[in-house]
Amino acid sequence: MALVKHPNRIRLAMLGMVDGNGHPYSWSAIINGDYDPQPILDGGYPGIIQYLSAQPKGALGIDGVKVTHVWCDDPADAARVAKAAKIANIVEKPEDVIGKVDAVVIPTDKGWEHLARAKPFIEAGMPLFIDKPLTDREDHLRQFVRWHRQGKIFLSTSAMRYSREFALLRQRLSEVGQMRLLTITTHKSWERYGIHALEAVYPFLAPGGWLSVSNTGSPEANIVHARHRDGVEIVLAAIQDLVGAFGILSVCGTHGYLSGRFSDSFHAFKKQLEVFVDYLRTGNPPFDFSQTVEQMKIIIAGIRSRDQAGRKVSLEEIEV
DSSP states (O other), X not given: OOSSSOTTSEEEEEEOOOTTOOHHHHXXXXXXXXXXXXXXXXXXXXXXXXXXXXXXXXXXXXXTEEXXXXXXXXHHHHHHHHHHHTOSEEOSSGGGGTTTOSEEEEOOOOGGGHHHHHHHHHHTTXXXXXXXXXXXXXXXXXXXXXXXXXTOOEEEEOGGGGOHHHHHHHTTGGGGOSEEEEEEEEESOHHHHHHXXXXXXXXXXXXXXXXXXXXXXXXXXXXXXXEETTSOEEEEEEETTOGGGTTEEEEEESSOEEEEEOOOHHHHHHHHHHHHHHHHHHOOOSSOHHHHHHHHHHHHHHHHHHHTTTOOEEGGGSOO
């Protein structure tokens, strides 16, 4: 059963913007199917223009879906996003969209803020897409779990789950024999980008089997060792200035190895948004919520381990 009244005419609100994250520009342009590059450049995101302009005619746009309302933490950002993606309505506060749109997108990547950003819309019964990570705090995770048990509708993923490059590697896993080691790199912080690294490798392993996490790094250079019940060791590196080595994944096994690098941001973002739209139209979640809970436990365990001198933290410690 559809989660929205008119599945073929879905109105979305894009709500929020934080430093270093241009998703309100790119996601709105991808959904609406047209954009003005100058406001995106003025906002400081030339990389978005690079991958949007590289797409063939007709690649942008999701049929039957429009971002009709926008709000940003800084009103100047909202004006630029609205002009860039041709969004008709700028609202003064996020709650102003309640009753005017069918679903809400929160495109910010500071997990510790997401509970407060989501709360008005969860309580209003509106479906939500929340950018990665859903949260990085144990008490907040417990609240999201409570909301899920109450039947509230929200989805949170990293675009790395939909990486074209890594999907191709998964099709070739027979070449490595039995997997023994997965490694993945990202820049920025563990709190904001650790989920990118995690969700890149997560589909390679059985969900529900992650055991423990040790973070022997620092806030600027997180080196996270996770263990899985299938006998696979996972190393996730989130180093603040590792910009030139974002998204390099290696799969090592008993007979060989594979490696790949994430590069097609447009494909991953569009697929991520299409999956949310499909959820709105069908009512069928793309994966079980337990996977999101497990991922957030890993993120939280990575922070706890780092704060406790690299202690091995069992996921069972994190109670939801």
